[in-house]
Amino acid sequence: MTSKSVQRLAPWIATVGFVILWWLCVVIFDIKNYILPTPLEAVEAMYKFRYPLFVHGLATLMTTLIGFVIAVGIGMVLGILVGSSRLLYSALYPLLVGFNSVPKAALVPVLVIWFGAGTVPAVITAFMLSFFPVVANVATAFATIEPELLEVMRSLGASRRDMTFKIGIPRSLPFFFASLKIAITLAFVGSVIAEIVAGNSGIGNVMLVASSNFNVPLVFAALIVVGIMGIGMYAIFDFFERRMTSWSIRGGSGMQQMGGG
Amino acid sequence: MSFIKLTDVDLIYGSADPKEKSAQTLAVSSANLSIAHGEFLALVGPSGCGKSTLLKLVAGLARPSKGSVTVDGQEVTQPLKTVGMAFQNATLLPWRNIRDNVMLPLEIVEPYRSRQRQEREANRERAETLLAKVGLTGFADRMPWQLSGGMQQRAQLCRALIHEPSILLLDEPFAALDTFTREDLWSVLQELWSFRKCTIILVTHELREAVYLAQTVHVMSARPGRILKTSTIDIPRPRTLESTFQPDFVEIVHDLRHHISLGKQN
Ligand SMILES: Nc1ncnc2c1ncn2[C@@H]1O[C@H](COP(=O)(O)OP(=O)(O)O)[C@@H](O)[C@H]1O
Ligand SMILES: [Mg+2]
Numbered sequence: 001m002t003s004k005s006v007q008r009l010a011p012w013i014a015t016v017g018f019v020i021l022w023w024l025c026v027v028i029f030d031i032k033n034y035i036l037p038t039p040l041e042a043v044e045a046m047y048k049f050r051y052p053l054f055v056h057g058l059a060t061l062m063t064t065l066i067g068f069v070i071a072v073g074i075g076m077v078l079g080i081l082v083g084s085s086r087l088l089y090s091a092l093y094p095l096l097v098g099f100n101s102v103p104k105a106a107l108v109p110v111l112v113i114w115f116g117a118g119t120v121p122a123v124i125t126a127f128m129l130s131f132f133p134v135v136a137n138v139a140t141a142f143a144t145i146e147p148e149l150l151e152v153m154r155s156l157g158a159s160r161r162d163m164t165f166k167i168g169i170p171r172s173l174p175f176f177f178a179s180l181k182i183a184i185t186l187a188f189v190g191s192v193i194a195e196i197v198a199g200n201s202g203i204g205n206v207m208l209v210a211s212s213n214f215n216v217p218l219v220f221a222a223l224i225v226v227g228i229m230g231i232g233m234y235a236i237f238d239f240f241e242r243r244m245t246s247w248s249i250r251g252g253s254g255m256q257q258m259g260g261g
Numbered sequence: 262m263s264f265i266k267l268t269d270v271d272l273i274y275g276s277a278d279p280k281e282k283s284a285q286t287l288a289v290s291s292a293n294l295s296i297a298h299g300e301f302l303a304l305v306g307p308s309g310c311g312k313s314t315l316l317k318l319v320a321g322l323a324r325p326s327k328g329s330v331t332v333d334g335q336e337v338t339q340p341l342k343t344v345g346m347a348f349q350n351a352t353l354l355p356w357r358n359i360r361d362n363v364m365l366p367l368e369i370v371e372p373y374r375s376r377q378r379q380e381r382e383a384n385r386e387r388a389e390t391l392l393a394k395v396g397l398t399g400f401a402d403r404m405p406w407q408l409s410g411g412m413q414q415r416a417q418l419c420r421a422l423i424h425e426p427s428i429l430l431l432d433e434p435f436a437a438l439d440t441f442t443r444e445d446l447w448s449v450l451q452e453l454w455s456f457r458k459c460t461i462i463l464v465t466h467e468l469r470e471a472v473y474l475a476q477t478v479h480v481m482s483a484r485p486g487r488i489l490k491t492s493t494i495d496i497p498r499p500r501t502l503e504s505t506f507q508p509d510f511v512e513i514v515h516d517l518r519h520h521i522s523l524g525k526q527n
Contacts (some may be wrong), residue, residue: 151317151322166365
């Protein structure tokens with residue numbers, strides 16, 4: 001076996017190992033299934049409740065993606081602004097960091113007061129959790145352009161627009177894709193939290209109802225669904241990252257990032 | 262008639278507020294320099310003495326705190342568009358192949374910029390001709406990371422020259438290369454200058470490099486940089502590696518070295 005095929009199998013092996021560990025814990029410590037179900041019970045619950053899980057899973061996916069897309073749009077523009085102006089950087093960065101430190105779950109009840117229960121608070125929570133990594137990464141890419149390169153460009157009479165489109169944006173692509181992979185998983189966290197606190201649909205709501213009925217296997221089934229959606233989206237962005245920024249991976253195998261196994 | 266002229270130039274980095282004197286760096290002090298059209302000039306001096314700053318002043322990337330900088334009789338008040346620049350690290354764009362890297366200035370500088378669509382083919386050819394001049398035939402489609410450091414520097418020289426600038430500013434372009442590669446590039450640069458005849462200011466701390474390449478060598482003192490000594494190099498061209506072992510060459514290098522150590526003492 002080559003080391004490459006080992007690397008390809010590694011995430012699957014790790015996942016299987018994790019499931020076995022979970023199962024062993026339940027058996028050895030004799031945990032009741034209304035505390036922690038076995039993996040099999042969770043999968044059974046997934047099958048039994050496949051219809052509501054599918055419908056609500058889709059709702060969560062939509063909510064997450066809407067919040068995520070807004071976050072990427074705003075995050076990119078803000079990142080470019082903050083990264084290319086020293087003044088804006090020092091003015092806005094502390095504010096952004098402070099905002100990012102606020103526990104967003106605590107804001108959900110406020111959002112409900114403002115917008116009512118439902119999808120809107122979930123979209124906003126997904127947005128709030130996922131936009132910071134995009135801003136931070138894009139801003140870093142813009143702020144760390146080599147000073148010599150800036151001098152070359154300025155001495156050619158390049159406009160700010162030239163700098164942004166010919167240097168800044170292409171240079172920030174690897175940072176941008178890395179941030180998308182982080183942001184999408186955070187967006188799931190955001191929408192599910194909001195659904196648990198205030199939703200009347202979505203996976204988070206399924207979990208809320210299930211746990212109030214002590215149907216813990218269904219709670220775990222719902223968690224697995226969220227996890228799978230997260231991995232799926234991560235893999236999609238990973239794929240595009242490899243296509244579009246192959247120059248930053250340098251053709252070798254050494255610097256490739258691991259996929260989300 | 263001098264093409265580039267620096268008159269009593271001071272440059273202070275940091276706050277302009279005289280109360281914050283401690284935060285200020287006097288990088289260049291009373292610099293006077295006069296460069297003829299088509300001259301190849303080298304600036305040598307200890308690290309941190311203000312060589313890069315002098316280049317920025319000539320390029321219009323920094324404004325003098327005192328004195329004046331003129332190019333072709335015009336006071337320099339904003340970045341000149343008739344310069345090409347190259348640095349110690351090649352600063353090629355890693356997402357562009359070598360040809361597109363070399364063509365970058367043509368996408369920015371007028372008149373090439375507005376004609377770039379019609380002249381795409383002609384521009385590609387120009388880039389490839391220039392690459393061939395520096396020995397990079399067949400590398401146009403490679404990515405920068407596929408080239409060695411020396412080859413990247415050759416490509417960087419092409420990028421600096423593609424828009425036919427009248428001034429070429431080189432800031433220690435060969436400092437990061439090994440001796441053999443560096444000496445190869447000396448002859449590449451000499452060759453480029455002999456057919457382009459642009460005005461070149463080369464910053465280096467390698468005396469042999471300065472004497473090999475330049476017509477005039479200026480020695481700068483430690484910071485704040487002043488020009489201590491100017492030597493005219495009369496060794497016939499084309500100079501070769503063989504020239505660097507001739508007694509007159511060795512003597513010039515020796516003499517310059519002496520002035521640098523004198524400069525360090527006071
Ligand atoms: N942007 C800057 N701000 C403040 N000080 C600077 C700046 N650039 C250079 N200096 C200082 O000015 C002096 C001359 O720098 P430089 O021209 O880069 O020297 P050299 O190229 O000869 O090594 C150094 O002491 C350096 O620390
Ligand atoms: Mg320097």
